[in-house]
Amino acid sequence: MTGAQIIFIVVALYTLGSALMVVTTRNLIHAALWLVSTLFGVAVTYALMNANFIAVVQVVVYIGAIAILFIFAVMLTRKDMRDSGPQMNKNWWLGALVAVLVFAGLAFMLSGWSGFSKVAADLPSGFDSVSLLGEALVSPQAYVLPFEVASVLLLAALVGAVYVAFNRK
Amino acid sequence: MVPLSWYLTLAAALFSIGLFGVLVRRNAVAILLGVELMLNAVNINLVAFWRYSDALTSMGGQVFAIIVFAVAAAEVSVGLALVISAYRRRNTVIADELDMLKW
Numbered sequence: 001m002t003g004a005q006i007i008f009i010v011v012a013l014y015t016l017g018s019a020l021m022v023v024t025t026r027n028l029i030h031a032a033l034w035l036v037s038t039l040f041g042v043a044v045t046y047a048l049m050n051a052n053f054i055a056v057v058q059v060v061v062y063i064g065a066i067a068i069l070f071i072f073a074v075m076l077t078r079k080d081m082r083d084s085g086p087q088m089n090k091n092w093w094l095g096a097l098v099a100v101l102v103f104a105g106l107a108f109m110l111s112g113w114s115g116f117s118k119v120a121a122d123l124p125s126g127f128d129s130v131s132l133l134g135e136a137l138v139s140p141q142a143y144v145l146p147f148e149v150a151s152v153l154l155l156a157a158l159v160g161a162v163y164v165a166f167n168r169k
Numbered sequence: 170m171v172p173l174s175w176y177l178t179l180a181a182a183l184f185s186i187g188l189f190g191v192l193v194r195r196n197a198v199a200i201l202l203g204v205e206l207m208l209n210a211v212n213i214n215l216v217a218f219w220r221y222s223d224a225l226t227s228m229g230g231q232v233f234a235i236i237v238f239a240v241a242a243a244e245v246s247v248g249l250a251l252v253i254s255a256y257r258r259r260n261t262v263i264a265d266e267l268d269m270l271k272w
Contacts (some may be wrong), residue, residue, distance in 0.1 A: 157243030
């Protein structure tokens, strides 16, 4: 087993353990903080895949903005910080069964695929994924249209969120 | 070097954990936390398929991952605004208790 594989296994176990805490812990603030931990593990996974820009965006956008938004939402939707009553549905075992079946189905489907155990080629020397990504995002031959549509979507979501959460009283 | 199967298995497990959270949690904010986990699992798949493809210079996988970031930010801002608005009107964020069709 090589060093990269050991690092991957440690990061994957950390990510999955944090994700399990997100869905099982009772206190919602703790769940949001475990989400920060999970997102950080995913960012390390991106870094392991040489996707440097995506890893940085993961930390800045997900941990810096979305997780903090969750913590604000948790604090704005309660009167006291204790969580009373059950946090899960009565038939939670049914949800667990569906989740396990989905995982088994995905694993079964992927294991029959010919490219499943493919190994990545080494990056060519001087390979700069950030500048390639920047060019792809603004090039008319590549992805400038989805990029602009995403900006319009963000503007619509901004206006919609302000309108929906606005207190008229 | 880590084979592609390990990343895909990690993403499938993360997706299933997120699905469990969406199906099982009662609090609407916790349901959105599960949706975030599922979106992250999809992003791991997109970046992994970019890294393990033969055409590394075509950046489709990473561009799609960035689009998913934008969609996730839009989804979570509107979703949390809806939760806050529902809390103002009904004084609860338990999804089971938000069962009125019209106020």
